[in-house]
Amino acid sequence: MTSRPNLNSPPRSAEWLVSLFANTEDEILGDLSEEFSLLASQSGNAFARKWYWRQTLKSLPHLVFSVFHESPWLTTVAVAAGFLLRRLVARLPEFATFALVDKFHIFEHHFSVYKFLASTAIDIEHALTFLLVGCVVGLLAKKREMAAAIALAMIFGAMAVLGSVSYVIRGGDYTSLWRLSWYFTDALAVVVGGVIVRTARLKAADRIPSIS
Amino acid sequence: MRGRDYLGEFEHIVILALLHLKNRAYGVTVRQEIERRTQREVSIGAVYATLDRLETKGYVKSQRSEPTPERGGRSKRFFRVTSKGQAALSRTHQTLRKMTAGLRLAWRES
Numbered sequence: 492m493t494s495r496p497n498l499n500s501p502p503r504s505a506e507w508l509v510s511l512f513a514n515t516e517d518e519i520l521g522d523l524s525e526e527f528s529l530l531a532s533q534s535g536n537a538f539a540r541k542w543y544w545r546q547t548l549k550s551l552p553h554l555v556f557s558v559f560h561e562s563p564w565l566t567t568v569a570v571a572a573g574f575l576l577r578r579l580v581a582r583l584p585e586f587a588t589f590a591l592v593d594k595f596h597i598f599e600h601h602f603s604v605y606k607f608l609a610s611t612a613i614d615i616e617h618a619l620t621f622l623l624v625g626c627v628v629g630l631l632a633k634k635r636e637m638a639a640a641i642a643l644a645m646i647f648g649a650m651a652v653l654g655s656v657s658y659v660i661r662g663g664d665y666t667s668l669w670r671l672s673w674y675f676t677d678a679l680a681v682v683v684g685g686v687i688v689r690t691a692r693l694k695a696a697d698r699i700p701s702i703s
Numbered sequence: 704m705r706g707r708d709y710l711g712e713f714e715h716i717v718i719l720a721l722l723h724l725k726n727r728a729y730g731v732t733v734r735q736e737i738e739r740r741t742q743r744e745v746s747i748g749a750v751y752a753t754l755d756r757l758e759t760k761g762y763v764k765s766q767r768s769e770p771t772p773e774r775g776g777r778s779k780r781f782f783r784v785t786s787k788g789q790a791a792l793s794r795t796h797q798t799l800r801k802m803t804a805g806l807r808l809a810w811r812e813s
Contacts (some may be wrong), residue, residue: 513751518767521777522730522747528773550748557752561759 501527502540505547511689512554512637514561519550558638566632569639573628573681574646577621584616614673621647621677625684632685636692640685644678651675710795714762716741717753718792721763721784729768729779754782762788 501524513519523546531539559566588608592598598605625640632639651674659665710718720736721728730747733754737745757763768779784792 514755517777518730518780519747519751521770521774521779522734524775524777525731525773526734545744546746546748549744549746550751553746553748553752557748557755560752560756 499531499536501543505544509547509550509554510693511686512551514554514558514634523547555638555641558635559642562635566635566639566642569628569632569635570643570646572631573624573639573643576627577624577647580620580623584613584620588613588616614676617673618676618680621680622684622687625681626688627684628681629685629688634692636685636689637682640682644681647681648675648678651678708760708791708794709798710762710791713749713753714757715792715795717750717757718762718784718788721782722792726781726783728782733782757788758782760787760791761785762791 506520506523509520509523523543526546527539527543530542592605592608597608625643628639628643629636651671655668655671655674658667716737717733720733720740723740724732724736730750734745734747734750737743737750754763754765758765762785763782764785765780765782768781770776770778
């Protein structure tokens with residue numbers, strides 16, 4: 492039997508999003524839940540759910556920026572540590588891949604595998620190192636995982652855009668712009684790392700709303 | 704001249720809402736009070752970000768209530784304006800009065 496979402500309760504995914512970003516105990520979720528119940532009884536569930544989502548999306552930027560205001564140093568240190576860690580592990584995917592290629596003579600015997608390993612596999616490994624960096628930043632930033640991870644992702648995203656634009660201007664090779672999609676995947680992986688750590692912390696504190 | 708201890712626009716609005724609400728001021732009532740008086744939709748995130756900032760400055764204090772079932776077992780956080788917050792409000796009002804003195808503002812109500 493499949494479980495259906497409870498239409499009388501707030502949208503679970505919106506609650507989960509708020510819990511990821513709120514740096515308070517549970518009062519924001521409690522306030523949203525209270526107003527949701529009131530609106531649902533007055534104007535219907537569909538209206539209340541739309542209201543809840545609007546409130547969630549409008550609240551997120553404020554919740555992220557308030558973290559920077561509250562703990563600028565801790566957040567900055569976590570972001571800087573993530574940046575340095577990324578520089579430290581930046582070449583690891585290439586080293587690991589080519590060590591594998593050499594050990595098993597992949598270039599000579601399995602050229603199609605070599606092509607995959609030397610291109611897409613390295614991109615995937617890079618995304619995984621960014622995920623690791625996001626997790627470390629989340630751990631360092633304590634309860635400010637999401638703000639720190641988003642800040643670092645924005646820095647990497649901006650660097651990728653500037654680097655790509657500069658490369659295109661100098662070389663005139665517009666086809667290289669497709670690489671931006673991988674760079675944005677890396678930035679997204681940092682945010683996912685923050686989400687993983689935040690979700691684990693909320694679960695440990697038994698504060699995570701279930702998504703059903 | 705002392706440091707920048709005037710209230711920003713939204714800080715000003717939030718403190719006035721707390722004063723209107725007296726001991727009923729928590730997230731829901733503050734948000735609704737601002738919406739009712741300003742006729743603009745306000746997000747709960749903006750309200751809490753401002754209240755947290757005001758609390759850091761010492762302009763408001765908060766206290767949690769017991770969790771209630773209608774809020775999914777979550778508590779309310781009640782806010783009140785401190786004497787330091789009232790002084791900041793008074794200073795901001797005085798400054799605004801001084802700045803508007805002598806101006807013929809088109810929107811001034813009679």
